[in-house]
Each structure stands twice: as structure tokens, then as C-alpha cells.
Amino acid sequence: MQTQMTGTSNQELIEKWVTQQLMNGKTNREMDGTLFVYGNEAHRLHHHPTGEIEIVPEQISDVVVFRKREEPIELNHCRACGMEYDTFKDAIECCSDVD
Numbered sequence: 001m002q003t004q005m006t007g008t009s010n011q012e013l014i015e016k017w018v019t020q021q022l023m024n025g026k027t028n029r030e031m032d033g034t035l036f037v038y039g040n041e042a043h044r045l046h047h048h049p050t051g052e053i054e055i056v057p058e059q060i061s062d063v064v065v066f067r068k069r070e071e072p073i074e075l076n077h078c079r080a081c082g083m084e085y086d087t088f089k090d091a092i093e094c095c096s097d098v099d
Helices: 010-023 088-094
Strands: 035-038 041-047 053-058
Touching: 010 035, 010 041, 010 053
Parallel strands: none
Antiparallel strands: 035 041, 041 053
């Protein structure tokens, strides 16, 4: 279940995020169970005993996200894939081709 978007797919965004986390020192086991939501589609990372990680689609109908007011907004993070950048400009240009 993959929706093609202009330029970047949700699968590509997840793979990009996983790669960034691996570069930051996280292991596949630490990322196991991570849930990704894009629109009304959700995918979860599943860690296999072999050490590999798989992107598994989740069945959902609607998504509602409530944010706490005290949660800080990370300005130098890409809102689409979560990658961290040195500047706000770099962060907004990261996945700018995603609608």
C-alpha cells in the first residue's frame, strides 16, 4: 500500500528517516515499532530476528493528532521526514517537493 506523491513517496520519506537515525547511531532494534503517519496512511517499523527492519502498512481509517501546547516546535527539523538541519531554510527545502 503505497501512495505516490509529487516527487517523494511516503516509503521514501520513511527510508530517509531510518537512514538518518542509523547515521545518528540508532539501531534497528531501537526503531522497532516506530509509527509513521502521512495523511490517513500509517506504516510501522518491524524488526526481524535476522536484524533486518521492514516497513509494514497499518490499517487505519482516520487520523487525529492532538499536540500539547508546551511541546516545543523544532524549527530546524523537516516537517515531512523529521531530519535535523543547521538552518530553518535547509529544513523547509528538504522535502519541499512533497505536497
